[in-house]
Amino acid sequence: MxxxxxxxxxxxxxxxxxxxxxxxxxxxxxxxxxxxxxxxxxxxxxxxxxxxxxxxxxxxxxxxxxxxxxxxxxxxxMSGAINELVRQLITFFKPADCDSMTSLIDSMPIITCAGKNKTGKVATEITTKGYCSTKNMYYFGIKLHTLAFRREGTIPFPEMIILSSAEENDLTVLKREAADCLANRDIFADKIYSDFPFWGEKQQEQEVTMLTPVKAIKGEPPVITQKEKASRDLFSTAVSKVRQPIESFFNWLNEKTNIQRAIKVRSTSGLLVHTMGKIAIAFIYLIF
Structure with missing residues (x-):
């Protein structure tokens, strides 16, 4: 109904x-x-x-x-209709306990072909070769980026879902697709999203604060690195602890739908239906 x-x-x-x-x-x-x-x-x-x-x-x-x-x-x-269905599910069924001032962001691979020396021949309009550091794996496919509201004690709820080719840098995708839409919030993310000049400007213009584990500074004197090590480690641990639920969200999504495995997909429209359809399935299950 x-x-x-x-x-x-x-x-x-x-x-x-x-x-x-x-x-x-x-x-x-x-x-x-x-x-x-x-x-x-x-x-x-x-x-x-x-x-x-x-x-x-x-x-x-x-x-x-x-x-x-x-x-x-x-x-x-039906890929266009399923995309719209996902948008409506995450817009109209947003839980009341979402923290609109705190967001988490990360990405996960959708794999059409895995292997360092393999050549992907499926949905070549949108898939490319990429590397997943978490799994230490080369693959062909796309990336699923999720910006989610933090929820205390449970998995976060998505605010925005973006698809990109596997070779695109996560920070580049965020800058192009979402950075201008964000305002008045703290975002907890991985090291790859670190860009002090860019986020410094966003903090002044849109009151957006990007918090990531501390990245090693190229050319920094060893004396300063050693001196700051303890405080940087504590800060990185605190940030990682806050952003960990976004990893749990991806694990939950994959367990419920097996979304990462798209090896049997044979077309671009089929890949889009596979990806967005699995997200719709997960949220239909969660909501109803």
Whole structure:
């Protein structure tokens, strides 16, 4: 019922058809419901598994279920609608305990092909080769960046989700996509987001404070490094402790949906549906 309501109010404008088949017998609402229900409550994540489960157990509810090829093709056309659904889920179901003055930010890889010497041939319009320092791994794919509100004692809730190619630097993506939209807050992040001149300007203009573990200063005299070591270590530990829940958020997202593994994806639209669809599945499960 929720999917039908939100589809009629907004989602339909992101997947409109201008053809003789503008009103298919198996509706877009049914397609999204099958996909989200099977993922959130039956834990089926591949399209084949979702289709087989629906055909064997839910056919009385969805008697007009098309062939698997048609089901898969039509789902890949829904990437725009799924993006809008995710936006609405994180906008209208924001928990009351979110700290709007404190944000956490980090990224995770979505892997289409792993290996140092391998060449990715899937969704080449948006995927590139990157390196994940956390996993010590080279991979082809994209990055999922999440800026989230801190919540006391539990995983943070996303405010903004950004997709980028794997080779892009996290700080560059944040500067380009989100830095100008932020105001009046403290942001806790990893060392890669450290840029004193840039964030110094943002603190003056928008009252945004970026807090990261202390980065080694190139060319600094060893005497000063040794002198400041204790205070820098304490500060870095404190920042890391505050930003740790964003890692827990990514672990929760991957456990619920297996989002990082996109090896069976074969197209750009399929990769977008895989990524944003898994996020929608996780939040449908969390909210309902």
């Amino acid at each position: 929720y999917i039908c309501d939100v589809y009629q109010s907004s989602l339909k404008f992101y997947c409109q058809r201008f053809s003789n088949n503008a009103s298919p017998v198996f509706t877009d609402e049914e397609l999204l419901t099958v996909y989200l229900f099977s993922g959130a409550f039956q834990r089926y994540f591949s399209i084949k598994e979702i289709y087989t489960f629906t055909k064997e157990y839910l056919l009385s509810w969805f008697p007009n279920l098309p062939s698997y090829q048609t089901f898969n093709y039509r789902l890949n056309l």
